Amino acid sequence: MAEDAQGVTPGTAQDRTGQVRDVRDEHVPGNVLVSIGALLLGMLLAALDQTIVSTALPTIVSELGGMDHLSWVVTAYLLASTAATPLWGKLGDQYGRKTLFQIAIVIFLIGSALCGAAQDMFQLIGFRALQGLGGGGLMVLSMAIVGDLVPPRERGRYQGLFGAVFGATSVLGPLLGGLFTEHVSWRWVFYVNLPVGVVALAVIATVLRIPRKSMPHVIDYLGTFLIASVATCLVLVASLGGTTWNWGSPQIAGLAVLGVVLAVVFVAVERRAAEPVLPLKLFRIRTFTLSAVISFVVGFAMFGAMTYLPTFLQVVQGVSPTLSGVHMLPMVFGLLLASTVSGQIVSRTGRWKVFPIAGTGVTTLGLLLLHQLDEHSSTIEMSGYFFVFGLGLGLVMQVLVLIVQNAVSYEDLGVATSGATFFRSIGASFGVAIFGTIFAGRLGEKLADAFRGAQLPPGVSVDALEADPRGLAALPPALRPPAVQAYASSITDVFLYAAPVALLGFVLAWFLKEDRLRGSVTAPDVTETLASNPVERSSHDEVCRALSVLGTREGRREIYVKITERAGYDLLPGASWLLLRIKKFGRVEPAVLTEHSTVPLTVVMEAGRQLEERHLALRTGLDLVLTEQGREVAERLAQTREESLAELLGDWWAPDRPTDLAQLVKELNEELCGSDAERPQDERAMPHLT
Structure with missing residues (x-):
């Protein structure tokens, strides 16, 4: 290495005694900090897109029509990102994470642009699926690249930044969605991704330098396709049954049979796969199986409520999209508070069983309280109920990943963690779909009952009001209250039907065996507990993450x-x-x-x-x-x-x-x-x- 004019090797310095010391590592290299900033932007995009859409949905369905398809705007993204997650992780190991991360950004941005330009609900749903494919890659690869850039001693510090991004998007997402919808256009909920994504893409292309490590995998393409197909069939049955098609129709029966057949084929394929996407041996571990079901319940309740509460606030309560985001904050604060506190208590005491029991119990109570809401509910009452519901979710979410990691052997640590978060994501898809089915079915019946014998104005019908809630404003004053009541009870009935599912999680939580905690699993990662997307990391990555957090x-x-x-x-x-x-x-x-x-x-x-x-x-x-x-x-x-x-x-x-x-x-x-x-x-x- 060449020396400078003073005869000192670049990257070194002289102290006051003249002793030459190596100072190249005294600061985190600027390019690493810039690269991590770009990774944070990528993570921000994917995390924000899970929450920013919720407050815009009522306006979107009003403009594009199809209230009965509202749930699929969320479900399409969740299913696509869930299915793609294991592929992004293994392809990144095999072909280089930088290239794959850039591809994920491009796919996400194309999906975002197309979503913003969508002209009907079916286009929007398809483009949301494309966006979800890219979003899954952004989630998985951004965290993996941090491991390439910084040594284990540093990772806890940067993982905290990624956790902060998730916390921030939980709060800012509903607010930004409402602001864009109210003051610009709902299309900017998607267009806002473009400038941020372009900056991240440019920085990654020019600054990011990571060692090329090729880690060959036998990628379980067939298993990934099959489990995604099974989930899609079952979600289609849940969302289309009783609305688009009758429950006894050949279409629903065919989808159900196809889902069962594909599930049987999936089990056969996974038994022979070299690197199965979901190893069946994990289900022999009682704690994993129970935690997977409880994770499903938590995802079911959380995303089902988050999707339909803004509709209740805007249509029934008559608040603006922006204020509906503000009204959602007590739930988010309850979730973040309980999640943080429960994680700290578990880390310090080593006792965890009380939290899944209390969390599922409080979540059930929260759903029953949400069922009590109507068009006359005060802001204080709604805020209190939202907070209780968020508190229940937070008590259980932080602990579920920890429980699974504590129950399995080292060789299964990575896939068990991925599996637990996978079931939470699938639960979210089911929750949104089933909430949507119940809502659509109840709304049609209740609107018909509300208008029975009444003379509706020209151009106003039950079908039109189902598709576009803006039609409520055109109703005569005498007909408006029963119509609003129909909307209110249709949405809140959803929470009543969801309560038994949460209660099932409460019952199952009592059967969890409270094994002594390993010290290395007392620091669960926020990105594993607040994201709807499953994670994809190896056992080595998981231990490195945990020990590095403790190392800070x-x-x-x-x-x-x-x-x-x-x-x-x-x-x-x-x-x-x-x-x-x-x-x-x-x-x-x-x-x-x-x-x-x-x-x-x-x-x-x-x-x-x-x-x-x-x-x-x-x-x-x-x-x-x-x-x-x-x-x-x-x-x-x-x-x-x-x-x-x-x-x-x-x-x-x-x-x-x-x-x-x-x-x-x-x-x-x-x-x-x-x-x-x-x-x-x-x-x-x-x-x-x-």
Whole structure:
């Protein structure tokens, strides 16, 4: 490598003693930060599209017609993204994630543009499916690329950013959907993706540099196609039965039989698949099976309600699209609050069974409360009911992934996590479809009853009011209240019918066995709990994610107290920290060290004095270097930290542990305890050691 005019190699610097030090890693490289920003934009697009559409749906169906097909605007996206998720993950491993991520963005943007230009409901539904194909790739690949860009020690920090994106979209999505619909056009709910996506695409193309790793897979194309087909057939039965076709019609019977046949074929294919999309052996584990069903229930209730509550607010309560988004906020806050608190409590206590029981119970109560709403309900009453419903969902969502991860062997960790989130996504598809079927069926009956014997104005009919709720405004004053009541009761009846499904989840939650938690699964990822899309990660990825999240706590004083005591030394926690820092660089100048950390100079100086007094370090100029005894102590501290990490893995760390798991713990420990790969910027994240 060439040297500059001062004879110093680029990427190095001289300290005040003239000693040349490597500072290339003192800051996160700018291109990495820019790349992660672009990945966040991609994730933002996919996450936002799950929530931004809900408050725009009443206006969309009013303009395009087809209230009975409203559910499919959401369902088409969910089904397509769910089916595509495992393919994006494995194709990215095999052919390079950068290229696949760019393709996913392009597909998503094309789908967004076509959705914005749709002229009828059938076009919109088809284009939403195309958008969902791209959205599934954005979800999976953005998180995977973070793992390519940053070492395990850093991942927890950036995963927090992605979690913040999901939290933000949960709040902003309904609001933005209402704002665009009310002040511009509902089409901008989709068009807004274009400028953001183009920026992300340009940045990814020019800045993103990731190592090309080809990991060959035997991709289960047939299994993916079959499970998507089974889900589609069953959702079609749920959404079209009793509305478009009678339940006993040949079409519904044919779809049901086709779904069963495809399910049988799927089971046969998965038994022989080298890398099955959903390993059947997982269903032999009671905890996985129960958690999968409860996940289905949670997705069913959450997305069914989120899709139809804006319709209730806008059509029945008469609020604007923007205000309907505001009215939804108590539910979102309840969900985020309960999800965060339950995750923290489980992490600290190791006890989790109470949360799926309480969560499904409160969700059932929330649905019954929502059933009580009508056109006369006050804002306070609605906000309270929405909050209770969100609270129930939040109590159970954060814990379900953790339960599954705790119940399976290391080799099945990745597919089990993917499987649990897959069932939540399929539940969301069913929830939206079945809510839609019940709503459409009840609405026709109740409007007919409301107008029986009444003289309707020219151009107004029951069918017209079903397709376009704007027709309510054209009704004579005497007919408007019963028509609004018909809409109100049709929507709230949906929640009554959903309550037994949530109650089933409550009953099943009692049968979960509360096994002792592994330490490494006490930090569930927000992207695994708040997204409707399933995740697609390997077992190695999941352990790396969990341990890296735990690793972000390494600066806490208690950690150094713990490893010092365990190693058998009587040292200040700051002295142990300083030993590992010196081990990292070979030499450390305390005054310079404090400039790059939040640790006070007095603490560093006191630690340095103790190391000198114990003959663990000695001065060479302004620097401290380790003595032979100091090197032995530092090595023992590092070994103790590795043992602590291994303990977090519980029974995964058995004598026959996989080689990649042992290597991961070794690599992560080296980063945490002071290898050359650790970035000095990490010192800024160190807590006070006083």
